[in-house]
Amino acid sequence: MAFDAKRFTARFVEEAREHIRRIEEGLAGLKTAPADQENLNAIFRSAHTVKGSARMLKFVSISQTAHHLEDVLGAMRDQGLAYSPELGRLLTRAVDGLAALIEGIESGADPGDLDQVLCADLVAALSAPGAGPQEAIVPAASPPDSGLPGKLAAASGTAPEVGFRSPDTVRVSLAKLDELIKLLGEVVSSHARLRQRLQDLHQIERLRARDLELLAAGDDVALSGSLRKFGRDLKDDVLAQELLMEELHGKALVMRMLALGMVFDSAPRLVRDLGRSLGKEVECVVSGAEIELDRQLIDRLGDPIVHLLRNAVDHGIEDPATRQRLGKPGYGTIRLTARQDAGGVAIEVGDDGAGVSLEAIRQQAVRKGLMTADQATALSDDQALDLIFRPGFSTQPIITDISGRGVGMDAVKRCIVDDLQGSIRIETEPGKGTSFILRLPLSLAVMRVLLVEAGGEILGFAAQQVAHLLRVPADRLVLVGDRKAIVLDNEIVPVLGLATLLSLPEPGRRLQASPLAGGAHPGGGLLLVIVQVRNEKLALAVDALVDEHDMVIKPLPPHLAGMALVSGMVVTGQKHLVSILSAQALLAMAGQARLDVRPGGAGETGRLSILVIDDSWNTREIEKDVLEAHGYDVTLAEDGRDGLQKALERQFDAVLTDVEMPHLDGFTLTATLRADERYRSTPILLITSRQKEEDKRRGIEVGADAYIVKGEFDQGSLVDTLRALLG
DSSP states (O other), X not given: OOOOTHHHHHHHXXXXXXXXXXXXXXXXXXXXXXXXXXXXXXXXXXXXXXXHHHHHTTOHHHHHHHHHHHHHHHHHHHSOOOOOHHHHHHHHHHHHHHHHHHHHTTTSOOOOBOOHHHHHHHHHHHHSTTSOOGGGTSOOOOOTTBOOHHHHHHHHTOOOOOOOOOOSSOOOOHHXXXXXXXXXXXXXXXXXXXXXXXXXXXXXXXXXXHHHHHHHHTOOOOHHHHHHHHHHHHHHHHHHHHHHHHHHHHHHHHHTEEETHHHHTTHHHHHHHHHHHTTOOEEEEEEOTTOEEEHHHHHHHHHHHHHHHHHIIIIISOOHHHHHHTTOOSSEEEEEEEEEETTEEEEEEEESSOOOOHHHHHHHHHHTTSSOHHHHHHOOHHHHHHGGGSTTOOOXXXXXXXXXSSSOHHHHHIIIIIISSOEEXXXXXXXXXXXXXXXEESOSSEEEEEEEEETTEEEEEEGGGEEXXXXXXXXXXXXXXXXXXXXXXXXXXXXXXXXXXXXXOOOTTXXXXXXXXXXXXXXXXXXXXXXXXXXXXXXXXXXXXXXXEEEEOBOOOGGGTTOSSEEEEEEOTTOOEEEEEOHHHHHHHHHHHHHHHSOOSOXXXXXXXXXXXXXXXXXXXXXXXHHHHTTOEEEEESSHHHHHHHHHHSOOSEEEEOSSOSSSOHHHHHHHHHTSGGGSSSOEEEEESOOOHHHHHHHHHHTOSXXXXXXXXXXXXXXXXXXXXXX
């Protein structure tokens, strides 16, 4: 019978991918420990296995490429061929070539022709111990029929089509399977006990019939004691069953968990291919690939991470000449890392490139008619960066034809925030690079949920969006603009009744004297749920906390999938459907409510310019609302360094600054401004949570004109003080 290679192709591809991953990990280890013989042996064995398997299946180009790679590794192991960065790049290029050939046969097609240039370079490395060939530094042009997609892309000037594959199967260890089977046995036993309770109930019914007859005759009855015992037994059995079901569900979820390596392992090769297509040398350093996530998240992560990696390579990493002119290495570095983070996972895609041009973002926002030039200037850096996530928003330094294809940044945010119940944040520094930080739950199947009551309705929040739970006396609130706020951790957080924000009916039992519609609690004070999305916080007053535990979140049906306010539903033990509210949507609604009640027109003071500096987004926005309501032009700065830069770029009529800020504190900022001739007599107000007398004295010493404590914040006092100082 003829040998049928097709039967073994899928298995070969699966095993070859695993060996390619091991070789890539080994080559990364050689950079730091080139003399590690155990590592060299492992790499050599993987290359040898790929060669042998490919030869058995008549995949000539794969077997010959692996053979040349094996020869070089053997020379390093046994003949003293020294590792060098150039040789390392050649070996990496060979692994990329092997990977491309292997992927080519997955669909049953031929793997492609042998890359003669690559093989010649590998042979040349054997004749020059201690140094790889010069062609290894910059990949040589491949013949027109080369099977390497990265080389073809470089020749044609287009980026290779790349992506991550999710497997159709999940490998489960025997230990995990044994645990699950053992647990299923416990569930069967527990179910048998519950069946016994049914028999007990039938016995009680028979006792009841008998006791009715005895009662008629005046005899004693045993029904009461039997009922009490039945109740205790039933309670114990139900609790035991509940624990077993939770454990069983947890074990089943663990079996569906996959390591992030399913997404991360292809990243280094993807980044190298993209870099070559753009004439750049880029390496990708991966860490945390062993961390596990639910298969549901793994399946959805591929496109967002591919897009972020493409962005980093295309417009994050500079070309080699520019990097060398700036004193950087000629090759760029992208780091793809994962770490456990407060019951979830944080994934970071960072580069050491040029950083995002905030000025270009602001200019594009004005060109697109999203805002005026003054409004764009007044944006904080975080607000400007958020514009990247708007649909259709792009600037030449941010989106190109390479990074703009496929998933856009708006779709990245929609996938991470809306679909995966996570968050995304950008950190950037000019000349140093940019990082995108994604925070995700471990699983979407079961999530920690906080249930509250407001306006007579039971509503829910995903626990990762809840920053604090507080009960505070009503007199702790401060008046800011036309709304209440609370000072929390050195920032002013607006307070709204959840029932009022959602336009829910008012239950009759709510206290009429409440300072907030939807928040006074019969036990005294206000019950506040502080929700947070990135740097924004909102305190929501609720009537009661109902419960908090792990629950299965069900997605909305297709006809309701567009509702921004509700991210999913849960079913309570009473079979009630409860909406899980989106904190991001609530913050947007609160912001719109603030705009709706903001007074219009210029106030009595004219259009004087005020610089507000605070590292809290909430505090900046609240102070801006108050000042704009009284006719001032307000510019915001997000920390001391940003504030100093903006103060020196243009002159302001007054400066309001926090004290505790990163990079530059308010005391130092005030002293620095006072040393500048333009700000010798400009009113400077310190607004801080520090209440000690020595802090107030220090404020006077550095030249502040007023010292306002946030806990005693009053908009009338702020405006009156500012008017007095401005004359």
